Amino acid sequence: MGKGKIKKVFPGGNTSQGFYSYYHYMIAPNATRIFCIKGGPGVGKSTFMKYISEKMVDLGYDVEQHCCSSDNNSLDGVVIPAIGVALLDGTAPHVVDPKNPGAVDEIIHLGDYWNEDKLRQNKELILKANARVGRLFKIAYNQLNEAKAIKAELDSYYAEAMNMGGVNSIIHNIAESILGDIIRDHKLQFEKEADDRHLFATAFTPKGQAHFLETILDGVTKLYFITGEASAIGSHVIGTIAQAMHIHGLNTEVYHCAFEPTAVDLVVIPNLKLAILKEIPGIDIKLQGVPGLDKVIIKDLNQFLDQSVLAVYEEEIKSARDRFGLAIQRATSYIAAAKAEHDVMEEYYIPAMDFNAINAKRELILKRILKYAEEFK
Structure with missing residues (x-):
């Protein structure tokens, strides 16, 4: 059995309507198993999922990597379609809670492996960084909403000419x-x-x-x-x-x-x-x-x-395109700023984590997934 294929998609996005989620389409509710991974920033959720994804691909299984729109290097989820198994990031803004607890869904809480005292020492800094991340995303979404109004104008010219x-x-x-x-x-x-x-x-x-x-x-x-x-x-x-x-x-x-x-x-x-x-x-x-x-x-x-109609609006179309591009650039810059602030917040969590214990948990979950896979052979 050769290596499997990786399909990469986005289950959620930073849109002109704010953060928009299609999370409920990642896997059917009657799946074999859905693992909802909870925990703070930097606790290892994405690394946990990537590791299992890579192992299953090496074993010949096709895997879907559901990528994070707010962090180019992170995953929001992993789905193994052939055996009906998924691992999902269950933290904000894409909060996922078990719909069929025990029968299908279960929570893996990586908060079980952090040092509470260390996190409490940085409580005020964490609250400040978290508030700043939320504020930056709000500004980004305002820029995308502004771009939406501009695009509506641009679309109207083409609608008239079409x-x-x-x-x-x-x-x-x-x-x-x-x-x-x-x-x-x-x-x-x-x-x-x-x-x-x-x-x-x-x-x-x-x-x-x-x-x-x-x-x-x-x-x-x-x-x-x-x-x-x-x-x-x-x-x-x-x-x-x-x-x-x-x-x-x-x-x-x-x-x-x-x-x-x-x-x-x-x-x-x-x-x-x-x-x-x-x-x-x-x-x-x-x-x-x-x-x-x-x-x-x-x-x-x-x-x-009808090019004659477009010619009438030539200047307006150029202006709208320029304004739209600038609004998108501003939105992207604020998404990048939110990511940078999120990275700061991760720095408070990483030293507080017991990653050896998390890695041991990861191996246990992989063994369970492989057991589910055996049932499909």
Whole structure:
């Protein structure tokens, strides 16, 4: 058995609506086991999960690493789909509590391994740093909300110039092609109750916009790529097709926009090894580097734009783009500042932790996971 694959996604994000969570889609409630890891900053939650993730990959299991949007080097969770096991960070802002205690869920409290006296000695400093982190994130979200108003203005120019009849014809043609292939080939049964899973493929992080799209598309053989300047209309195309596929009984993985968390950037239909992706502003993806992808069909929405209408708003469009970019830069700078303050807070926790005891606990949890894996063989 060779090494497994790692798929990297974001379960939550720093958005124009504040912190937005799709945590409840990380794994189904009827999973084999869900470990909710509790504890403060710097206590080793992410390291705990990374270690188990790497061990399972080495043993040949495909693993999902659910990355933290507020820390480029940390994980919010690890999911091992083949055996229905997940480890989740259960601390704020993505608070997770057991829904089926004992039967499915349990808490691993790393606070059992800290020295309370050492932490109490730094109580005031911890409270101050924690308050500062919250304040910095609030400022960042205000900047993203400001950017949302600017983007709404920008979207309005493209909406006025767009021929929606042409856009709808693309939606129809893609949906008809996908469903037609299934019906003709008789290769797939439609689900009685199709699953739709929702996550983020990109994120605004302390280091700017980040993505792991190549890992999400790994295994996709056919991709529809929606290009064009009208980003909001591109999201409309993807979202409408995603809904249509789900209604018709196909399981879907829906990946939302890091900026507008209800909008859609990407839908993957795993059983068909097919995906529909839009061009995402600020994100550079090299499709030629996606393993197994052998057919890319490009649909350019710019062909339906009335350039004479856009010409009327040329100055306004440029101004909106510039203002939007600056607001995003400011938001990112405050997310980075919050990360730096969070690092300061970690410095009070790290010396207070018994990491040898945590490592011993980690080995016990790994043994239990391997026992669950045996049940699936």
